[in-house]
Amino acid sequence: MLELAILGLLEDQELHGYEIRKRLRDELGLFSNISFGSLYPALSRLERCGAVAAIAETGEVAGGPVPMTGSLSGERAALRSRRASPARGRRGRKVYRITDEGRRQFTTLLSSESNAGSEDARSFGLRLAFARYLPPQARLRLLERRRAQLAQRLTETRAATADGSRLDPYARSLVEHTTESTERDISWLDRLIAAERARPAHVAPATPVPGRTEQTELQQTEWHREPNGLQR
Amino acid sequence: MLELAILGLLEDQELHGYEIRKRLRDELGLFSNISFGSLYPALSRLERCGAVAAIAETGEVAGGPVPMTGSLSGERAALRSRRASPARGRRGRKVYRITDEGRRQFTTLLSSESNAGSEDARSFGLRLAFARYLPPQARLRLLERRRAQLAQRLTETRAATADGSRLDPYARSLVEHTTESTERDISWLDRLIAAERARPAHVAPATPVPGRTEQTELQQTEWHREPNGLQR
DNA sequence: GTCATCATGTAAGCCGTTACATGATTGC
DNA sequence: GCAATCATGTAACGGCTTACATGATGAC
Numbered sequence: 001m002l003e004l005a006i007l008g009l010l011e012d013q014e015l016h017g018y019e020i021r022k023r024l025r026d027e028l029g030l031f032s033n034i035s036f037g038s039l040y041p042a043l044s045r046l047e048r049c050g051a052v053a054a055i056a057e058t059g060e061v062a063g064g065p066v067p068m069t070g071s072l073s074g075e076r077a078a079l080r081s082r083r084a085s086p087a088r089g090r091r092g093r094k095v096y097r098i099t100d101e102g103r104r105q106f107t108t109l110l111s112s113e114s115n116a117g118s119e120d121a122r123s124f125g126l127r128l129a130f131a132r133y134l135p136p137q138a139r140l141r142l143l144e145r146r147r148a149q150l151a152q153r154l155t156e157t158r159a160a161t162a163d164g165s166r167l168d169p170y171a172r173s174l175v176e177h178t179t180e181s182t183e184r185d186i187s188w189l190d191r192l193i194a195a196e197r198a199r200p201a202h203v204a205p206a207t208p209v210p211g212r213t214e215q216t217e218l219q220q221t222e223w224h225r226e227p228n229g230l231q232r
Numbered sequence: 233m234l235e236l237a238i239l240g241l242l243e244d245q246e247l248h249g250y251e252i253r254k255r256l257r258d259e260l261g262l263f264s265n266i267s268f269g270s271l272y273p274a275l276s277r278l279e280r281c282g283a284v285a286a287i288a289e290t291g292e293v294a295g296g297p298v299p300m301t302g303s304l305s306g307e308r309a310a311l312r313s314r315r316a317s318p319a320r321g322r323r324g325r326k327v328y329r330i331t332d333e334g335r336r337q338f339t340t341l342l343s344s345e346s347n348a349g350s351e352d353a354r355s356f357g358l359r360l361a362f363a364r365y366l367p368p369q370a371r372l373r374l375l376e377r378r379r380a381q382l383a384q385r386l387t388e389t390r391a392a393t394a395d396g397s398r399l400d401p402y403a404r405s406l407v408e409h410t411t412e413s414t415e416r417d418i419s420w421l422d423r424l425i426a427a428e429r430a431r432p433a434h435v436a437p438a439t440p441v442p443g444r445t446e447q448t449e450l451q452q453t454e455w456h457r458e459p460n461g462l463q464r
Numbered sequence: 465g466t467c468a469t470c471a472t473g474t475a476a477g478c479c480g481t482t483a484c485a486t487g488a489t490t491g492c
Numbered sequence: 493g494c495a496a497t498c499a500t501g502t503a504a505c506g507g508c509t510t511a512c513a514t515g516a517t518g519a520c
Contacts, residue, residue: 001507018471026392028403029410031508032385038508040473092516093471125410131402153264160258170363171260177420178261178357181413188409233479250499263480270480272501324488325499 001123002042003051005031007106008130010052010098017043017094028129030122043096051102054094111138119146140196147189154182233355234274235283237263239338240362242284242330249275249326260361262354275328283334286326343370351378372428379421386414 009015009023017039024031046052098106110130124146131139157179167175241247241255253271256263278284330338342362356378363371389411399407 016471017473026388027399027407029389029407035509036472037474037510042507044473125406128406129403132400156258157261167259168364171361173420173424174357174360175259175261177417181416184413184416185409188405192405248499249501267481268500269482269502276501 001126002031002034002038003046004106004109004130005126006039006042006046006096007051007098007102007109008126008133010096011103011106011130011133014055014095014097016096020096028125030125030129043094046102047096049101050099051105052096053099054096056092056094107133110134113141113145119149136196136199140193143189143193143196147186147193150182150186150189154179154186157182233358234263234266234270235278236338236341236362237358238271238274238278238328239283239330239334239341240358240365242328243335243338243362243365246287246327246329248328252328260357262357262361275326278334279328281333282331283337284328284330286328288324288326339365342366345373345377351381368428368431372425375421375425375428379418379425382414382418382421386411386418389414 005024005028006020009020015023017036020043021034021036021039025033043052047054110127111134124142127134127142131142134142157175161175161179237256237260238252241252247255249268249271252275253266253268257265275284279286342359343366356374359366359374363374366374389407393407393411
């Protein structure tokens with residue numbers, strides 16, 4: 001899960017850990033504030049199994065300490081730009097780059113429908129965020145699977161709520177609000193699905209392409225966002 | 233967390249494990265399908281520390297197998313109604329009842345503002361579902377804390393998204409939808425807060441009272457739900 | 465010179481999951 | 493008789509959090 005997120009971000013560009021965290025938080029809103037305690041170990045794991053490569057940017061001299069990871073990442077010692085560059089050359093900032101193996105893993109993770117039945121909101125959000133790397137049919141399946149799931153939940157909730165419902169006002173308000181949210185999620189998905197269907201099949205071939213081509217198709221569809229008031 | 237949910241449900245009536253799971257899923261929509269692997273151990277924990285008491289309803293004879301848990305739950309063997317009752321006397325269905333100690337723990341858990349800063353959606357939902365057991369000021373604080381949190385997240389997201397935003401259409405749609413959802417959550421909270429403020433302070437005293445009295449107050453406030461279309 | 469921010473990491477633990485094992489009751 | 497549902501539990505593990513430890517850089 002976290003691995004998928006990291007690989008997805010690295011598909012676009014090289015990044016260091018701290019920056020990955022920031023992107024996840026500010027840009028995607030996924031994993032709001034993922035902790036370092038899970039981010040760095042994840043990066044280590046990815047590095048260990050060859051999915052990413054680190055280009056150390058340490059201020060230290062080559063033969064220096066380079067503690068525990070020394071024997072593992074030592075072979076990349078040649079690549080460091082020893083504080084030569086101008087732009088805010090911070091401390092031992094390890095910049096990671098995705099490898100071919102990493103790209104392969106990313107694709108596998110992204111399109112894996114192993115957990116087909118039960119996909120939580122975060123998992124779906126993550127996949128959608130990187131949907132541009134999916135082939136069109138897989139993208140459509142992702143959306144439809146999620147839609148079916150939400151629709152089913154809604155049916156079940158309605159069935160359970162239909163009978164009188166002796167909930168107190170707080171619980172009821174919660175349930176109703178949740179239901180409304182789910183309904184909105186579903187109609188949002190319907191818009192996405194419609195846009196996806198409207199896209200000519202031949203535009204994006206099986207090989208994932210980073211963006212641009214698809215932009216027009218999606219954007220000429222009306223998302224009709226009205227600026228709903230929030231001020232207080 | 234799970235403990236809080238269980239105690240909250242047991243405040244209302246005696247229940248057995250399987251039924252607790254169902255309520256959580258169908259009624260509150262929280263913990264959608266909590267697994268038995270966490271439910272039953274939680275019940276055991278609660279029983280071990282005296283927060284709940286079990287009234288065994290087993291169909292087995294007293295001296296029977298009663299495998300691994302024998303030494304732990306054996307002392308309640310006296311209380312079983314040996315398939316005497318009429319209504320669908322199922323198998324060894326352990327019905328749990330909350331104790332005074334359990335009620336004390338429930339109050340503590342429910343009103344604990346220890347994790348004040350970061351409260352996730354589920355934790356908030358759970359507390360709101362049992363908000364009727366909170367004294368009015370605590371209830372208001374709960375709502376306002378949540379509101380503040382969402383508002384802040386929104387501000388941060390806007391700040392991060394403001395600059396151009398070179399997100400691809402999928403990621404952008406996701407971010408926009410999330411933002412809208414958060415806005416709706418906030419205005420929902422605003423309605424709840426307003427209703428809470430409108431309630432005369434003397435209606436509900438410090439001691440939590442199960443419902444009824446408060447019903448009228450909350451319901452005369454307009455929640456204005458329009459039946460938003462979902463059919464397909 | 466000291467404080468906030470950037471930056472990386474380890475250790476312990478919580479809270480939940482899946483998978484497995486068992487068995488009673490009900491309906492066909 | 494057999495399957496579906498109800499019902500309870502254990503074992504192993506997963507994924508993320510908090511708390512801790514460290515240190516560089518830049519701003520005031």
